[in-house]
Amino acid sequence: MxxxxxxxxxxxxxxxxxxxxxxxxxxxSEDRGTYNVIVTRENQWFLINPAATITVDNVGKYELKNGSSIKIPLTTGEHTLLFSLGPRKTEAKINVTEDMKITMKMNRTTGEINVTGYKVDSKTNTPNISIGIGGSFFKN
Ligand SMILES: [Zn+2]
Structure with a gap:
């Protein structure tokens, strides 16, 4: 045990x-619901525009190209999505309770990765995504 x-x-x-x-x-995991988390990367023009890597719970790796979407199946509960592109890293904690949508975009001024999302259930007004830059967290 x-x-x-x-x-x-x-x-x-x-x-x-x-x-x-x-x-x-x-x-x-089979006792929990599995939901689709759609991660969309906004189409942005940059001279060099490599794919971003999303690491889910330190295990699953996904590639996210400019202007594309991927579907990540996740079980109910908390998951950590680490977005990285070169030296830039943004960690997003999500509490999956339903199908969700997440958007990633690069900040043109700072070069940081912005990750945003929303919960469809309007009962809870608490955002369930923490966006961190350089490993530190803040709740929005
Ligand atoms: Zn417990």
Whole structure:
């Protein structure tokens, strides 16, 4: 038996448990809903315009070319998307509860990667995406 960290509440729990005893989060991905997170990169003209890399939860890697969209299937809960393009990195934390849309664009002045998104459910007004530049986080 190994101890793992619950992705929802952060408590250490047995990897054999079907659900977190603390918060009830199902531990097997098949017990959770899977949603499509569409990441769109705004079409922008730059002299050199390489594809950006999106690393999901430190594991899955996706390439995102200028002016294109990719679909990332994610289970319910928190996920971290690290956008990188050369030295520029932006980390976005998303709490997946439904199909979501995320937009990436480069800031022409600073060269930083801007990542924005919204929740369709207008009940919660709290933005569920933190945008970080250089590893630091701030809530918007
Ligand atoms: Zn938990």
């Amino acid at each position: 190994a101890l793992i960290k619950c992705s929802e509440c952060g408590k250490e729990i047995s990897d054999k448990a079907p659900a977190c005893p603390n918060c009830g989060m199902p531990l097997r």
